[in-house]
Amino acid sequence: MMQVVEINAFGPVENLVLTERKRIEPAAGEVLIKIKATAVNPIDYKMRRGLLGGELPMVLGHDLAGTVVELGDDVTGLHEGEQVWSYLGGPKSNGAYAQYVSVPREFVSRKPINLNFLEAAAVPLTGLTAYEAVFEKAKVQPGQSVLITGASGGVGSMAVQMCLMQGARVLATAGSERSRDYCTRVLGVPEKQVISYRNRSLEELEMEIYRKNEGRSVDIAFDFVGHRIKQLCLRVIGFGGSVVSIVEEPSEVLASQLFDARNSPLFTKSASMHFQFLGARALFGGRQDWLVYQRELETLCEWMEAGRLKPPLVGDLGNFSEASIQGAHRLLEEGDVHGKLVVRFSDSGRRMT
Numbered sequence: 001m002m003q004v005v006e007i008n009a010f011g012p013v014e015n016l017v018l019t020e021r022k023r024i025e026p027a028a029g030e031v032l033i034k035i036k037a038t039a040v041n042p043i044d045y046k047m048r049r050g051l052l053g054g055e056l057p058m059v060l061g062h063d064l065a066g067t068v069v070e071l072g073d074d075v076t077g078l079h080e081g082e083q084v085w086s087y088l089g090g091p092k093s094n095g096a097y098a099q100y101v102s103v104p105r106e107f108v109s110r111k112p113i114n115l116n117f118l119e120a121a122a123v124p125l126t127g128l129t130a131y132e133a134v135f136e137k138a139k140v141q142p143g144q145s146v147l148i149t150g151a152s153g154g155v156g157s158m159a160v161q162m163c164l165m166q167g168a169r170v171l172a173t174a175g176s177e178r179s180r181d182y183c184t185r186v187l188g189v190p191e192k193q194v195i196s197y198r199n200r201s202l203e204e205l206e207m208e209i210y211r212k213n214e215g216r217s218v219d220i221a222f223d224f225v226g227h228r229i230k231q232l233c234l235r236v237i238g239f240g241g242s243v244v245s246i247v248e249e250p251s252e253v254l255a256s257q258l259f260d261a262r263n264s265p266l267f268t269k270s271a272s273m274h275f276q277f278l279g280a281r282a283l284f285g286g287r288q289d290w291l292v293y294q295r296e297l298e299t300l301c302e303w304m305e306a307g308r309l310k311p312p313l314v315g316d317l318g319n320f321s322e323a324s325i326q327g328a329h330r331l332l333e334e335g336d337v338h339g340k341l342v343v344r345f346s347d348s349g350r351r352m353t
Helices: 041-046 117-121 124-138 154-165 175-187 202-212 228-235 252-256 280-285 287-305 322-334
Strands: 002-007 018-019 032-040 063-071 082-087 099-103 108-110 145-148 167-176 192-198 218-223 236-243 271-275 315-318 340-345
Touching: 002 032, 018 202, 018 322, 032 082, 032 117, 032 236, 032 322, 063 117, 063 124, 082 117, 082 124, 082 167, 082 287, 099 287, 108 287, 117 315, 124 154, 124 218, 124 236, 124 287, 154 175, 167 175, 167 202, 175 192, 192 202, 202 228, 202 236, 218 228, 228 252, 280 287, 322 340
Parallel strands: 145 167, 145 218, 167 192, 218 236, 236 271, 315 340
Antiparallel strands: 002 018, 032 063, 032 099, 032 340, 063 082, 082 108
8 A cells, every 4th residue: 555645626725635545566668666755846736726637536746756666567777776756747557646656667767866856856847848948949059048937946947057058148037036046146147137027017027138138139038937927028039039838828818919910929020939838748649759758857867967957946845744745735826936845755864865
């Protein structure tokens, strides 16, 4: 048996309940992982509230770090006892709010040796999302000017580092002095290129971005916040520019922002719009499509071990429990979370390596 936190009905955080389930053995091509730490992401509370559908009862949780317990038939490249990390975006026995999970090999790679389990659990979903946004959608090149909104968040902090690795000129938005400090001191964005967005109109923000970008529009804008910030991204891109968004909006909002030929920058600036949904291949593709996740996790692992990339700021919420998972959901819904919220399993200790 194993402990899980599951939901049996969509709704408030109180619907997240600790219970027991039978531990599932790995099928052919799967890896059984004992979870040492799991992250809590905004997609989790959206699923809990029923905004994204799904079958009940449901165990949420999309990324983790742990150790291999057992390998199913035909699994190669891993061994029992190996430390791994995983993105749970497709088929799996259950989500990561659990002591164990069985997941296809294509969603697993070895964990970076220089990260502890808490740090490693904070990376897969955000790291993969940022990787695909920066390298597959935007195709960031040296010397390009790039606006990254929500830069101190999980995806934003990864994207900032990747764009700097590419030699881009990064402008970053920050919602508080703490976020501003994180962008400059930890992520390496020059102070003069950080924009505070709280209590400021879109017009004020647009003008400041032009000033901080030497009077020019930006080549690429990443929307990691949504709502009015998506509008800001559309406003500040130049001719032939690109906006990459990971935030879904109501269809009528998108229609008014993107498809009005007279007013939409996609038409008036001949610009492009990319939507980045990390789970697309996982949910709608087959095993040949899933291999991308394994390759990208391995690349992130190499960059982490080489010191080229740092994990997001980790908020340690203590041991895995009903209360810690509920608390993480509350914090995310309140907003202004820096980095990633992570819970750990008590048998692995506070400093996990």
